[in-house]
């Protein structure tokens with residue numbers, strides 16, 4: 001119900017600038033990290049193409065995501081079939097068109113994670129691999145300990161970063177995160 005009630009144009013208009021600022025700040029940090037590490041994780045800031053197979057699909061993208069993106073000041077360019085093909089010379093593209101987001105970027109996640117692990121190790125971070133959080137203790141004000149498969153861990157501060165499992169992770173810490181996981185599929189090819 002909470003999710004359904006939040007799905008309004010007004011809520012989208014309020015959330016979009018916040019998400020834009022988060023994304024732009026995140027992008028700037030990725031660029032900074034790439035410069036620091038000789039771009040070991042193959043960051044490429046050449047934009048993103050959303051390909052649309054049908055005219056209806058292109059129309060939907062142009063009037064939906066692309067329009068909203070432009071409204072918050074982030075460029076989204078609607079390209080026809082020929083303009084799309086010109087962006088990927090040498091590839092036969094069978095589409096009605098695309099939406100091009102010039103500011104988008106991508107990287108190689110496995111290389112990014114290993115770069116991050118190495119950097120954090122240098123800064124004295126200890127990793128406990130294959131250790132799961134099974135809950136924790138709190139005193140009504142603060143989290144006092146985390147219960148893990150390798151025993152309890154006490155710390156001055158805790159950062160919960162368990163993604164779509166976060167609501168489950170904090171359940172017995174007297175915290176409620178109204179978060180609903182989505183579902184996606186991906187295929188990684190050379």
Ligand SMILES: Cc1cc2nc3c(=O)[nH]c(=O)nc-3n(C[C@H](O)[C@H](O)[C@H](O)COP(=O)(O)OP(=O)(O)OC[C@H]3O[C@@H](n4cnc5c(N)ncnc54)[C@H](O)[C@@H]3O)c2cc1C
Pocket residue numbers: 131132133134161162163164165169183184185186
């Ligand atoms: C198919 C697919 C494709 C995607 N493609 C893109 C893309 O192209 N670009 C993009 O920007 N984003 C993409 N995303 C979204 C992106 O993957 C997520 O937004 C991002 O991974 C979230 O990061 P996170 O660190 O918050 O959580 P996660 O990456 O989910 O990490 C959470 C971690 O917590 C661990 N964990 C959970 N519960 C516990 C527990 N009790 N104890 C210990 N550990 C626990 C999990 O094992 C996991 O390793 C995609 C997502 C999917 C599913």
